[in-house]
Amino acid sequence: MKPRLALLMAGGLAVLAGCGTSPPPTPPEPSVSVPPIPAQLNGAKFKADPCTAITLEQLQSIGFADNGTVQRGQDGKCLIAFGRLVEVTALWHPVLEANIGTLYRDHASGRHSPKNWEEVTINGYPGVITEIEENAPLSRDQGPLACRLALGVDDTTLVYVGAETLGREEAGPWKNDPCGAAKKISEFVLDNLRS
Numbered sequence: 001m002k003p004r005l006a007l008l009m010a011g012g013l014a015v016l017a018g019c020g021t022s023p024p025p026t027p028p029e030p031s032v033s034v035p036p037i038p039a040q041l042n043g044a045k046f047k048a049d050p051c052t053a054i055t056l057e058q059l060q061s062i063g064f065a066d067n068g069t070v071q072r073g074q075d076g077k078c079l080i081a082f083g084r085l086v087e088v089t090a091l092w093h094p095v096l097e098a099n100i101g102t103l104y105r106d107h108a109s110g111r112h113s114p115k116n117w118e119e120v121t122i123n124g125y126p127g128v129i130t131e132i133e134e135n136a137p138l139s140r141d142q143g144p145l146a147c148r149l150a151l152g153v154d155d156t157t158l159v160y161v162g163a164e165t166l167g168r169e170e171a172g173p174w175k176n177d178p179c180g181a182a183k184k185i186s187e188f189v190l191d192n193l194r195s
Contacts, residue, residue: 032101032104032105032108033104034100034101034104034105034126035100035119035121035126035152036126037100037125037126037152037153037154037155038124038125040154040155041153041154041157041190041193041194042153042154042193042194042195043153043154043156043157043159043193044157045193045195046090046092046153046157046159046189046193047076047092047157049072049078050072050076050077050078050090050091050092051070051072051078051090052192052193053078053090053159053161053188053189053192053193054078054080054088054090054161054185054188054189054192055188055192056068056069056070056080058185058188059080059082059088059185062172062173062174062181062184063171063172063173063174064082064086064088064170064171064172064174065082065083065086065169065170065171065172067082067083067170068080068081068082069081073091075091076091076092076093077089077090077091078090078091082168082170082171083168083170085164085166085168085170086164086165086166086168086170086171087162087163087164088161088162088163088164088181088185089160089161089162089164090159090160090161090162090185090189091159091160091162092157092158092159092160093158093160098156098157098158099152099154099155099156099157099158100126100127100128100150100152100158101155102158103128103130103150103152103158104128107128114128114130114131115130115131115132116129116130116131116132117129117130120149120183122151122183122186122187122190123187123190125151125152125153125186125190126151126152127149127150127151127152127183127186128149128150129147129148129149129179129182130148130149130150130160131146131147131148132144132146132147132148132178132179133145133146133147133164133178135167139167142167142176143167143176143177143178144176144178144179145164145165145166145167145178146162146163146164146165146166146178147162147163147178147179147181147182148160148161148162148182149161149162149179149182149183149186151186151189151190153189153190153193159186159189159193161182161185161186161189162182163178163179163181163182163185164178165177165178165181
């Protein structure tokens with residue numbers, strides 16, 4: 001092989017090798033308009049004990065049955081059960097969205113696509129209904145079975161409020177309106193985390 005041709009081939013291989021080592025450019029984050037938190041609430045209190053977000057007495061005051069039980073679960077969860085099937089939960093996900101801004105950005109970029117996306121405002125605070133469990137096709141006129149709402153309470157805390165009513169009497173006036181229940185319960189969450 002002629003020296004000049006060998007030099008050109010070696011240079012070409014070096015250029016090709018250099019192209020393979022550069023990481024691809026990172027796509028820019030999508031531009032997202034995130035609703036502001038009007039006043040910082042006590043998210044640290046909620047993370048320390050998720051059951052500070054809602055009380056059994058508050059749920060009973062809006063029509064849930066008198067036989068509720070409170071269970072402090074693992075992984076940042078508080079569960080209030082009424083009978084065997086009706087449940088209200090307040091929880092946070094340490095490995096998922098840390099705050100309302102992260103939830104919006106993840107949704108816009110497709111990294112986390114919840115089953116539903118309905119933006120709501122609860123007493124001035126931003127929230128998103130992220131999951132609605134629909135009723136069976138023949139019972140759709142009776143409303144959904146369950147609903148989950150993500151509520152921004154401060155710049156570092158997202159509270160997930162869930163209501164699983166399943167059309168049961170234990171849920172009182174909310175038996176066919178779990179999203180209405182989740183919104184009302186979120187009002188209590190805001191009040192309870194003000195201190």
